[in-house]
Amino acid sequence: MLELDDQQQAARDWFESLRDRICAAFEAIEREAGSDASFAYTPWDRTDKTGEPGGGGVRGQLAGKVFEKVGVNVSTVGGEFAPEFAKSIPGAEEDPRFFATGISLVAHMANPHAPAVHMNTRFLTTTRRWFGGGADLNPAIPNAEDTEAFHARLRAACAAHDPTFYPRFSKWADEYFWLPHRGLARGVGGIFYDHLEGHFDAHFAFTRDVGEAFLEIFPEIVRKRMNAPYSDEDMDRLLTFRGRYVEFNLLYDRGTLFGLKTGGNIDAILMSLPPLAKWQ
Numbered sequence: 001m002l003e004l005d006d007q008q009q010a011a012r013d014w015f016e017s018l019r020d021r022i023c024a025a026f027e028a029i030e031r032e033a034g035s036d037a038s039f040a041y042t043p044w045d046r047t048d049k050t051g052e053p054g055g056g057g058v059r060g061q062l063a064g065k066v067f068e069k070v071g072v073n074v075s076t077v078g079g080e081f082a083p084e085f086a087k088s089i090p091g092a093e094e095d096p097r098f099f100a101t102g103i104s105l106v107a108h109m110a111n112p113h114a115p116a117v118h119m120n121t122r123f124l125t126t127t128r129r130w131f132g133g134g135a136d137l138n139p140a141i142p143n144a145e146d147t148e149a150f151h152a153r154l155r156a157a158c159a160a161h162d163p164t165f166y167p168r169f170s171k172w173a174d175e176y177f178w179l180p181h182r183g184l185a186r187g188v189g190g191i192f193y194d195h196l197e198g199h200f201d202a203h204f205a206f207t208r209d210v211g212e213a214f215l216e217i218f219p220e221i222v223r224k225r226m227n228a229p230y231s232d233e234d235m236d237r238l239l240t241f242r243g244r245y246v247e248f249n250l251l252y253d254r255g256t257l258f259g260l261k262t263g264g265n266i267d268a269i270l271m272s273l274p275p276l277a278k279w280q
Helices: 006-032 144-159 165-176 200-225 232-251 254-261 266-272
Strands: 040-047 053-062 067-080 097-109 116-125 129-138 189-196
Touching: 006 053, 006 067, 006 097, 006 116, 006 200, 053 266, 067 266, 097 200, 097 266, 116 200, 129 144, 129 165, 129 200, 144 165, 144 189, 144 200, 165 189, 189 200, 254 266
Parallel strands: none
Antiparallel strands: 040 053, 053 067, 067 097, 097 116, 116 129, 129 189
């Protein structure tokens, strides 16, 4: 069993409580749509490279009428990075020991007018400590009203903590969620941040507010779009868009790489992949 200090335990407790509230909100939307779909939860344990227990997590997944596939995962892991990978992680260059806890969410929607979404927040410890994460909206058929509402809510969350956060983190999201081989953005952006360190209480409060902002705005957008009429052409656009989403997550996503490099649960790491996609 991992030994957690007060900061690590507080972060873990928050991510798990946020998971519970998000899953309840998504199940409520399914009930409104006449579906009894619920999350199935699968615990998993991690073994460190030394053979010692290295924490684990819970993979939550729902397949319903509104959410074609949504995964909400929480994990709390620790151990030692492999030597080469440790060189790329701040604070692990000389001491490869690490701790990480966080929540990761990806939702793929049944209606092409309801946007897919990604949200992830995390707390990492090496010889340094920091928060990272963000949220971004990924519509196959962009809607200016939804894009503005999503950004406005994240902008407000950022402004409550630092006036520089939203300009910095929205630009970072635009740069990060980009497919260079296609010259295309993955979606319509959001915020992305990393390496917020040195002020645990302040950065933990900001990370909590990012979670609260997501929980407020995304269900609101889903309820507006989940019953919108759509055509075969719209569905074709959705499946083609999902192909681009797969390309990003397998080629460029840091979370995917981190999970694979640290012995995470494969199904939990790849839960971000949609159930159906196409390439032309």
